[in-house]
Amino acid sequence: MEFDEVARRGLVLLGCGKMGGAMLDGWLAGGLPASAVTVLDPKPSAGLEARVSAGLNLNGELPADPAVAILAVKPQMMGAALPQLAALGGGGTLFVSIAAGTTLATLGDALGAGTPIVRAMPNTPAAVGRGITALIGNASVDAAGLDLAENLLSAVGRTVRIDTESEIDAITALSGSGPAYVFLLIEAMAAAGVAQGLAPELAQSLARATVIGAGALAESAAETPAAQLRTDVTSPGGTTAAALQVLMADEGLVDLMSRAIAAAAARSRELAV
Ligand SMILES: NC(=O)C1=CN([C@@H]2O[C@H](COP(=O)(O)OP(=O)(O)OC[C@H]3O[C@@H](n4cnc5c(N)ncnc54)[C@H](O)[C@@H]3O)[C@@H](O)[C@H]2O)C=CC1
Numbered sequence: 526m527e528f529d530e531v532a533r534r535g536l537v538l539l540g541c542g543k544m545g546g547a548m549l550d551g552w553l554a555g556g557l558p559a560s561a562v563t564v565l566d567p568k569p570s571a572g573l574e575a576r577v578s579a580g581l582n583l584n585g586e587l588p589a590d591p592a593v594a595i596l597a598v599k600p601q602m603m604g605a606a607l608p609q610l611a612a613l614g615g616g617g618t619l620f621v622s623i624a625a626g627t628t629l630a631t632l633g634d635a636l637g638a639g640t641p642i643v644r645a646m647p648n649t650p651a652a653v654g655r656g657i658t659a660l661i662g663n664a665s666v667d668a669a670g671l672d673l674a675e676n677l678l679s680a681v682g683r684t685v686r687i688d689t690e691s692e693i694d695a696i697t698a699l700s701g702s703g704p705a706y707v708f709l710l711i712e713a714m715a716a717a718g719v720a721q722g723l724a725p726e727l728a729q730s731l732a733r734a735t736v737i738g739a740g741a742l743a744e745s746a747a748e749t750p751a752a753q754l755r756t757d758v759t760s761p762g763g764t765t766a767a768a769l770q771v772l773m774a775d776e777g778l779v780d781l782m783s784r785a786i787a788a789a790a791a792r793s794r795e796l797a798v
């Protein structure tokens with residue numbers, strides 16, 4: 526992407542943990558100069574500290590008029606952390622919050638009337654440019670502000686604009702948290718392989734390669750419904766059918782996933798303050 530305006534005016538990142546760090550990696554890999562980035566984080570990782578030699582401003586003074594400020598602290602820390610950036614509110618700096626739960630109204634109250642704020646929900650595959658981020662702006666964000674947020678987020682994967690803020694709870698539960706479900710699937714498949722007598726290392730690499738390969742196939746066959754891709758694996762009376770009888774039974778994976786995602790969405794609503 527073109528980082529011109531962000532490179533010229535600067536980007537401030539409040540909180541550089543797993544998700545802030547994943548996005549930062551993506552932006553730097555995409556050509557944003559480290560010297561354009563100011564990170565505020567009381568517990569910087571060693572990897573982040575190593576970027577200081579490339580010009581990244583770590584816990585130093587804020588730029589006077591940054592193009593964008595990214596809020597990537599935990600929702601529970603937002604109230605304590607946000608005052609550090611309050612001086613940038615109400616004006617030309619676009620705020621982009623990726624915090625689960627925290628609403629546009631809450632952020633607007635903290636940052637002052639007229640502050641352009643985009644609420645976004647990314648996921649950690651952003652670190653390798655394969656994230657998916659949903660975003661929505663408040664009433665103070667104009668078309669250029671939304672474009673800027675979308676440009677930044679599309680530098681680390683795909684983006685989708687939404688019209689209703691409350692959809693973010695379900696999106697957080699599905700794609701924000703979703704990578705964890707896939708990693709658990711790898712763990713569960715590997716453990717099941719070990720239970721069937723495979724060596725742990727072999728089971729791990731088979732499980733991982735299977736999920737990676739299936740993901741790539743789902744991507745290359747984007748027009749084919751997942752149900753068809755599943756059917757393609759399933760020989761009548763064969764091994765896959767035997768497994769799917771277990772996974773697709775009442776209270777099987779579909780029911781379990783539905784309950785898991787409902788729990789995550791409920792937690793997202795609880796985190797709303
Ligand atoms: N981890 C994920 O997969 C995703 C996380 N998110 C959201 O991203 C946000 C961050 O989550 P993670 O990166 O997982 O958490 P994390 O705990 O890895 O990172 C949070 C960072 O904030 C820093 N921090 C704490 N207090 C601070 C303060 N007063 N000022 C500046 N920095 C401060 C911490 O030192 C830490 O590095 C959360 O709001 C979460 O809801 C959104 C989508 C996905």
Ligand SMILES: O=C(O)[C@@H]1CCC=N1
Pocket residue numbers: 625697701702
């Ligand atoms: O677990 C969480 O609350 C955050 C939001 C989505 C992914 N991680």
